[in-house]
């Protein structure tokens with residue numbers, strides 16, 4: 001090859017690499033003539049396979065929940081949908097616009113009237129480009145991530161305190177666990193903190209221990225167990241719990257007490273002294289990634305838990321990027337949302353420091369999730385474009401309550 005040809009070839013190769021390694025490079029491929037013609041917002045009724053009881057601070061969560069969904073239609077006959085709490089005045093600003101109008105390539109995010117609730121736009125763009133959302137979110141310069149995203153069942157609440165199970169609660173826990181294991185789960189988050197409101201402090205603490213012991217015995221040594229006190233413990237009780245469960249291989253402890261960097265560092269030192277690998281998780285009540293920055297810089301918290309629907313894809317990516325240089329992982333909080341589970345799987349497939357996706361075992365007869373396959377505690381994502389979910393227009397009216405339907 002002559003020198004001039006070589007230089008031309010290497011310049012072309014460098015340009016190709018630059019394009020490939022730039023996040024959101026795909027925005028250049030979006031056709032400009034696709035316009036948004038209609039936006040519909042509705043509340044979607046969701047159902048659990050069981051009645052979920054109390055946690056340390058809140059009464060029964062019951063057998064139902066709801067997602068607020070926004071559906072965005074276009075003149076190309078393609079529609080996108082996802083969770084969004086944006087109101088009618090914000091959503092009306094989408095009408096007549098191209099999805100491309102909402103990409104800020106320099107800021108590397110979707111911006112605009114939907115604020116943080118950008119999931120419907122991501123679903124739409126994925127469908128237009130025929131790519132799954134995770135491929136659009138992924139930073140091409142990041143290392144490869146396993147194709148199956150680790151998951152956990154976050155629905156093991158205070159079943160023992162529900163009136164129908166006061167006598168047979170060990171059996172009821174076993175039934176719940178078996179049901180979840182049969183669905184493919186191999187990791188559980190167990191609520192603790194009964195002694196904060198519902199039992200006398202010591203009696204509640206002993207029941208917490210009894211339940212965690214029962215669960216470890218029932219699921220065996222290979223299943224992951226984490227606990228969540230919803231800030232229902234204090235520092236002293238947390239130390240005691242860590243010591244009393246040292247033989248149970250507790251993978252993570254979440255919101256044991258109101259976050260406190262020096263106390264967390266002391267707790268971590270104690271965990272290390274005991275020779276344990278238990279991780280500290282916190283952050284579900286924070287509104288912005290920056291509110292957790294001091295935690296990761298001090299290496300006080302191992303797993304950050306910004307809320308999936310509140311943070312949206314953009315701030316979950318920002319939270320993960322903030323955590324990664326400090327060795328921290330992220331595991332979004334997702335309680336009460338069906339869509340939030342699938343949003344986590346898409347973003348989890350895109351980032352290298354994702355811990356696990358939380359499932360609240362909800363379903364909805366109008367939402368198809370068929371392409372997702374859960375097995376051995378991990379979930380394989382579909383190749384389908386966008387979020388890989390479907391809406392069934394025939395059954396939607398039975399489960400949806402329309403907030404507004406705006407057309408142009």
Ligand SMILES: [Mg+2]
Pocket residue numbers: 228230254255284
């Ligand atoms: Mg929690």
